[in-house]
Amino acid sequence: MDILGAWKTRWGIGRMTYTINPGLYSVGCPDQYSPVLVTSNYKLTVDKVRKNLSGRNLWVLVLDTKGINVWCAAGKGTFGTEELIARIDQEGLKEKVVHRELILPQLGATGVSAHEIKKRSGFKVEYGPVRAENIPYFLDNGKRLNPSMREVSFPLFDRLVLTPVEIVIAMDLMLRVFGVMAILSALGILPVERADYLGLIGAVITGTFLSPLLLPWIPGRAFSFKGMLTGLIWAVSYILFLYSKGYTGSLQLFSYLLILPSLSAFFSMNFTGSSTYTSLSGVEKEIKTALPIILAALVAGILTRIISLF
Amino acid sequence: MGFKYLKDAVTLKLDTDKCIGCGMCEIVCPHSVFLIKNNIAVLTDRDKCMECGACSMNCPVSAITVRKGVGCAYAVLMGMFKEDGCGGGPSCGGSGCC
Numbered sequence: 001m002d003i004l005g006a007w008k009t010r011w012g013i014g015r016m017t018y019t020i021n022p023g024l025y026s027v028g029c030p031d032q033y034s035p036v037l038v039t040s041n042y043k044l045t046v047d048k049v050r051k052n053l054s055g056r057n058l059w060v061l062v063l064d065t066k067g068i069n070v071w072c073a074a075g076k077g078t079f080g081t082e083e084l085i086a087r088i089d090q091e092g093l094k095e096k097v098v099h100r101e102l103i104l105p106q107l108g109a110t111g112v113s114a115h116e117i118k119k120r121s122g123f124k125v126e127y128g129p130v131r132a133e134n135i136p137y138f139l140d141n142g143k144r145l146n147p148s149m150r151e152v153s154f155p156l157f158d159r160l161v162l163t164p165v166e167i168v169i170a171m172d173l174m175l176r177v178f179g180v181m182a183i184l185s186a187l188g189i190l191p192v193e194r195a196d197y198l199g200l201i202g203a204v205i206t207g208t209f210l211s212p213l214l215l216p217w218i219p220g221r222a223f224s225f226k227g228m229l230t231g232l233i234w235a236v237s238y239i240l241f242l243y244s245k246g247y248t249g250s251l252q253l254f255s256y257l258l259i260l261p262s263l264s265a266f267f268s269m270n271f272t273g274s275s276t277y278t279s280l281s282g283v284e285k286e287i288k289t290a291l292p293i294i295l296a297a298l299v300a301g302i303l304t305r306i307i308s309l310f
Numbered sequence: 311m312g313f314k315y316l317k318d319a320v321t322l323k324l325d326t327d328k329c330i331g332c333g334m335c336e337i338v339c340p341h342s343v344f345l346i347k348n349n350i351a352v353l354t355d356r357d358k359c360m361e362c363g364a365c366s367m368n369c370p371v372s373a374i375t376v377r378k379g380v381g382c383a384y385a386v387l388m389g390m391f392k393e394d395g396c397g398g399g400p401s402c403g404g405s406g407c408c
């Protein structure tokens with residue numbers, strides 16, 4: 001396993017070029033009767049599939065999904081009906097195997113129409129498990145699965161490995177904000193304090209790390225609401241901390257109560273894209289309600305903070 | 311531990327008159343929204359639907375309709391600010407999410 005490569009990808013380093021070449025690969029020594037598995041050309045995916053097939057003889061047909069994982073690529077259509085049919089022809093799959101059956105990851109179904117594939121290529125599509133680690137079970141049990149193997153869960157570890165990219169994206173934005181703050185401070189326009197930066201960094205961490213991690217235990221359904229709650233906890237703790245350190249400017253402390261929760265709410269809302277259960281209609285509904293509130297609180301908070309400086 | 315998003319937000323519709331009970335929707339749905347009961351598909355919990363579109367894509371008789379999309383706030387926001395000419399609609403990619 002390419003552990004360093006996987007780690008780098010999770011932090012967004014070279015994430016978009018982590019690919020392998022599309023085509024037909026053999027695992028072990030497959031023959032014309034061996035099963036054919038289909039997957040994407042994201043290297044993390046192929047590594048995971050291969051790891052779970054060790055000791056077996058079969059074919060792996062890797063589609064060109066531009067280095068995107070199966071589910072996201074299927075959503076875009078690159079892991080799709082057209083690509084699969086083209087790849088079957090290009091690799092001469094009909095000459096390589098005598099059977100006419102393909103095993104696809106279940107999450108590929110978003111981009112693939114099984115009856116269309118059957119009609120146009122003659123191959124019958126069998127949808128395997130959601131997760132690669134259940135492929136052996138699927139193959140050994142007459143292509144049957146437990147219902148839980150057909151469901152997408154979102155356990156703590158999955159949420160954890162998705163947070164680094166959230167942090168990187170959020171910090172990319174915040175570093176620009178910090179830059180502007182530093183320039184305004186250096187020019188003597190706004191005497192920004194270290195407490196301001198620390199508060200904001202804390203809000204980024206609550207929104208991009210704490211909220212995703214605690215997701216199922218935070219009350220509410222909307223991600224922004226959950227983020228507002230964690231942000232509120234951070235803001236109150238931070239205000240109490242500053243107060244104990246001798247900060248008494250009530251306007252300044254009050255501005256944090258407005259700014260920090262709205263920032264945390266915004267970054268938590270962005271985690272909808274990493275989650276495995278939010279719908280587009282739901283996200284649109286959430287944004288329509290939450291964004292005006294977030295922006296209003298943010299603007300009010302920033303104005304309060306500016307006033308408190310004079 | 312139930313992950314459930316907003317109530318009554320999704321566009322999923324099932325036409326039971328067209329359904330032939332083949333069971334493909336039950337197989338492909340990642341959130342077990344469908345169940346085959348007496349040779350016909352029924353919706354168990356509509357709010358669990360994430361509009362991935364796998365069911366409608368694999369229904370051989372087009373009994374299921376859903377507005378397929380990605381539930382990603384980042385993508386929706388980018389779509390709002392960039393009313394582009396690339397066919398519209400929120401999508402992932404670039405160096406953004408997923």
